[in-house]
Amino acid sequence: MADTSFFGRLKTLFSTGTVMRRGMDGRVRVTDTNKLQSVGNLATNKIIDRYSRLFGAATQTQTFGTAANYQTLRLSLFNDYEAMDDDSIISSALDIYSDES
Structure with a gap:
């Protein structure tokens, strides 16, 4: 048991x-x-x-699910990038990086 x-x-x-x-x-x-x-x-x-x-190997339903997940993930990544401007430490690091390049 x-x-x-x-x-x-x-x-x-x-x-x-x-x-x-x-x-x-x-x-x-x-x-x-x-x-x-x-x-x-x-x-x-x-x-x-x-x-x-x-x-x-992906079937047709798995391929559709992957495409839908990609769009959701893409939107969440854009939201993460927008949120970086609100964080003071990351925002200042991005400003320094953009000034250097």
């Missing part, structure tokens, strides 16, 4: 199963106890699956 306590869940969330030790010769040795990086386990690896879903 899975550990459902608070600290058990945190341990499961943040543990990687990787142990790093410095050997007698000064080299770092990495031991993968959960075999997450093994070649035979790539099909079931959560990290590989997440990467392939994010950066895999």
Whole structure:
């Protein structure tokens, strides 16, 4: 049965199963106890699956979603650039940069 306590869940969330030790010769040795990086386990690896879903071949709906997200991101970047003029430190740094160039 899975550990459902608070600290058990945190341990499961943040543990990687990787142990790093410095050997007698000064080299770092990495031991993968959960075999997450093994070649035979790539099909079931959560990290590989997440990467392939994010950066895999895009279907038509994913392409539309990416285009819509690009427009939203573009507008937020313009708002960030406009907000730079309101910040005194960034505004003075931008003034110095524009005077130098």
